[in-house]
Amino acid sequence: MAISVILAHPDPGSFNHALARAACDALAGLGCTVCFHDLYGEGFDPRLPAAELGRNARLDPVLARHCDEAAAAHGFVIVHPNWWGMPPAVLTGWVDRVLRPGVAYEFIDGDGGEGVPRGLLAAKAAVILNTSNTAAERETRVFGDPLERIWKDCIFDLCGVSDVRRRMFETMVTSTPALRQDWLNEAAALVAQTFGPAA
16 A cells, blocks of 8 residues: 655654654554655745646656656645645645646546546545644634645545545644654554554
């Protein structure tokens, strides 16, 4: 089973990096093939050029590999901080460029793009691991938890992945080392539960 793990945080010493390592270790323990990408570390270019807009556009080899991995993945683990209720720009650009028509979704014959697309991803499940300095209660009450809508409804459900499990770890700025270790264990358990033999 191939699982695509996508990390978006600029600091290699961040808790997001620790979460990604915990997820990769859990997946390796399950015998999964892990396709890991640290978008900042790899210098992924988030800018979508006009030449890539068409379904049959010619893609550079790096982007083509991302697209092939996304299309073939049995699942996804996405790790990123909550910035302004959004993923970091590099991750938004990854979605723009990789989860493209013909890879992640398509419109049925006769639909010129005005209808509801059909999801193409083979993945059965996705795990989203987020960090935040906003308390969960305030995130929901004041902001409506936009990351929940973005990942579950606007991205993965549209692309055919209906089992989307998300965990927000907060409040980072006041967390202790012991609490962070508990969170890493929780993240690993969630990944194992989602992609393990009983899943």
